[in-house]
Amino acid sequence: MKKSLVCLCLFMTSLLFAQEKYSVNGTLKDKKNGETLFGATVYLKGTTNGAVTNEYGFYSLTAEKGTYTLVISFLGYETITQEIVLDADQTINFEINEASTTLETVVLEAEESERLNIRKPQMSVSKLNAATIKQMPVVLGEVDVIKSIQLLPGVTSSGEGTAGFNVRGGAADQNLVLLDEAIIYNTSHFFGFFSVFNADAIKDIKLYKGDIPAKFGGRISSVLDVRQKDGNSKNLEINGGVGLISSRLAVEGPMFNKKGSFLVAGRTSYAHLFMPIIDELKDDKISFYDLNLKTNYEIDENNRIYLSGYFGRDIFDISKFVKNRYGNASANLRWNHVFNEKLFSNLSLIYSKYDYRIILDFIKLDWIADIKNFNLKYDLGYYASDNLKLDFGVSAITYDFNPGEVRPTDASSPINYRKLDQKRALEAAAYISAEHQLTDKLTAQYGLRLSTFSRLGGQTLSDYANDLPVVYNEDIGIYEEGEEIGTTAYKKSESIKTFTNVEPRLGLSYQLNDESSVKASYTRSVQYVHLLSNTVSVTPVDVWAPSGRYIQPQKSNQYAIGYYRNFNDKTYSLELETYYKNVDNRIDYIDGSNLIGTNNIETEILNGEARAYGLEVLLRKSKGKFQGWFSYTLSKSEQRALGGNAGGPGINKGNWYNTPYDRTHDFSITGSYDFNEKWKFSANFVYQTGRPVTYPNGQYEYEGLSIASFDQRNANRLPAYHRLDLSATLTPNKNKNRRWQSEWVFGLYNAYARRNAASIFFSQDFDTGVNEARRLSIFGSVIPSITYNFKF
Amino acid sequence: MIKTIKLTVLFTVLIAFISCDDKIDVDVPEAAPRLVIEASLDWEKGTSGNNQTIKLSTSTPYFDTTLNTSVIGASVKVTNNNSNVEYNFIDQNDGNYTIDNFVPVINDSYTLEVIYNGETYTATERLMSVAPITNVQQSLEGGFDDEVLDVTIFFDDPAGEENFYMFRIKEEGDLFAELEAESDEFSDGNTQEEFFEKARDNDDETEEYNPGDIVNIKLYGISERYYNYITLLVEQYDTGGDPFSAIPAEIKGNCINVTNEANYAFGYFRVTEFNQVTYTFQ
Known part of the structure; x- marks a missing residue:
């Protein structure tokens, strides 16, 4: 409460000192295709007065009456300047030209290296645009958003072939992944080899690793904000590519008499077309596809509507063994409205869904599960004065969880129909945040988010003796299910449990000189939904569960401090950040927990806690023939779960243990070199400490088998992971002066053929009875690739 | 029961499409004998x-x-x-x-x-106690692979009560038996079918079940606690550290x-x- 009073005072003060001032506002677009530009700098030359365009390309500036030179700059675009006479409020829309016209422009969005941004308090953020992502070497030539962010400091994954990513030692479910504002619950295709984002449909991505703005909430580790292109509003444009794994096609163009535009993009794998040829695979089918859609219509200067959608599927059939389908679907209807030159608004109605289905013929079982949500949100931006900008809004999300429904596949099946309890919840939030320039050197960003979560009725919950779903068996020394003593039925109209939390966010930036600044931030965030997974890797069948009577919301505090500096006329930039975070109520799973098909999940878990801290270094070069970055992270991520009311010492004897995402050292280099107009070369090198694992500490004979014994969780590590990837892009000379533009991308993934251990199996050889350790490598050799991209 | 689905096996099968494995030397911790x-x-x-x-x-x-x-x-x-x-x-x-x-x-x-x-x-x-095995059948169609022989045992689960079972199957001449545990959670009161199959090994045709092979199948009635114990033991024995299994x-x-x-x-x-x-x- 105190904090909000301070906010209010600061706000009032700035209003009181307002003099005769006028505003200029407008929208910034790309001249060639009409795409709105996010993150461009607009400022008045010779003053400290500037703004950054928002997600919809909107900017607003306020200054005292006078004549100014307005400068618009955006990396990769030509900078433009214009004289303006500020004697009344006015709207000026700009269109700017790309600095280069090759198919894949080397544009590296080093946001912190921009002139004004060094003073912007926002820290722990990375922005990449589609062009940057597209030129990184990738496995089998499949451009991948999720893999590209893993080259940034503080971002890791559990390895090849695993879904999701981990930010600053957090779990994969702690990332809020948004595609045009819609929540994406599973970011991967093909069990994690490829991501669901089609680079041809993506405009840019922004990753907040901490210092999460108050307008985002619901996840505690990070926000990955992926925005789709609006579609070319000037000309019809077709982009496409043919790769080894998939082919892509994107069509975009103007609509409604150039008042609007559309984008339709599709991508599909086609390995399954060849599978029938190979005898061993003739009954199998493995494929994925996705469809992106976006359209917008400009009603008038102050009103614009957008409709966007995504649909993706994975199909995985192994003859009689299993049939599996899974994927995300989302849709978003938005209305941008400019009230006046200072007040911008956006209203969104968003739907998203993730579902999976598994048919297991051999046991005659058909299993489906899904999670759905509707989200209504209203966000406003108020450009109060030249030193104060306010963002505020409200949102409401309704959740529907269907953790599982089991059906017999036919009459002879031994399976009985059964449906696990459907769960419903409502998450509502209101926020306000201010970006406030306090002095010439000091800028603050402070905000408050008020969130509430209600687990809604319409289901029956089990009651346990002493209200303990898990109890410690003192005799044997294990945790086991509590004694069920009855059930409570909740009406649909009733709320089972409601949580309310205040989440303050604070960021400060102090500019040391023209080229450097220090920043500090504090973020408190709360997460009400949890992905239940007791495995190292996120799998498509992991289910989401809401907080409620037995599961508490996860709460995190993150503190960060950083130093930022530009060198050599902004050719180089350096970012140094250190952070500490702790998480309360992180779910941990008791030994031998079984999550799939379990209705009363509370009997398998204990409430634990987690903590992580680290140091991140990012050195970028963002100008010249050679561009790229070097990143290094030194970090620690641990968790523990004490017995608490359940009694006993807790999981892992109550000791802190490494989370599966703990990586002491994480080092990566990525770079691209423009050799000449024809050839461009790129490379990545990654090195990281091996994943924490649990090795056996002994064996004994039982039922004639050698049984391994284990002790502390995750006390050992896999060997270090390292890998080099190379790629070369050939742009044929004949591209010049013709409409059809094309390029070839040749890639080598894992160039020196390292056998990185995805895991190490310990098992008994069936023929000799001797125990052995086997290393499983996802890629045991060099993976070459070739992709052909075109555009006309 | 859902353990029968053995999702870990499923994902491991998928990974096996492109992955490779080799034997390596690993230093493991040593605990005092128990x-x-x-x-x-x-x-x-x-x-x-x-x-x-x-x-x-x-x-x-x-x-x-x-x-x-x-x-x-x-x-x-x-x-x-x-x-x-x-x-x-x-x-x-x-x-x-x-x-x-x-x-x-x-x-x-x-x-x-x-x-x-x-x-x-x-x-x-x-x-x-345990229900009697009522029938034994062999087929090609049952099991995971339609080209490999499998054998299925049938027995009637008593309705209206929780039952837990353990299966132990051993082929004559094999060094080791295979263990499996099952509950009637999703199939209470029904006739239970449990099939056994050995995966095909393209290098060794004797690996899978062939005509003339003799197998011994035992069906045990077990307690819930033993079911939890043996399930975890078998799971850890079978998966031995794959990335889709729980922390051992x-x-x-x-x-x-x-x-x-x-x-x-x-x-x-x-x-x-x-x-x-x-x-x-x-």
């Missing part, structure tokens, strides 16, 4: 069940190949808690402790007491060291009824 109590009092339907054996041994470092760790000189006793009859097992000096006058009674509770190195271990368990854990049975709690014993004291079939593939 007592292992393999006390399985299994009563075959239609027999007296008088002859029973309990095995005692100690654990060794993971990669040790000499498993000569028989425990000799311990005192082993089982008490029927309903009738208070005591059964003293005789040390055979090879790690086996035997008896020839044990009387199994369905649903009776039994307590095991082992005294070794001055420490006393105890465990209590109830004798669980200490597996604790029901043998408590009442002298020194921390020095608990590995293994389990189970008391079950079982029936078996021996089947020759046609």
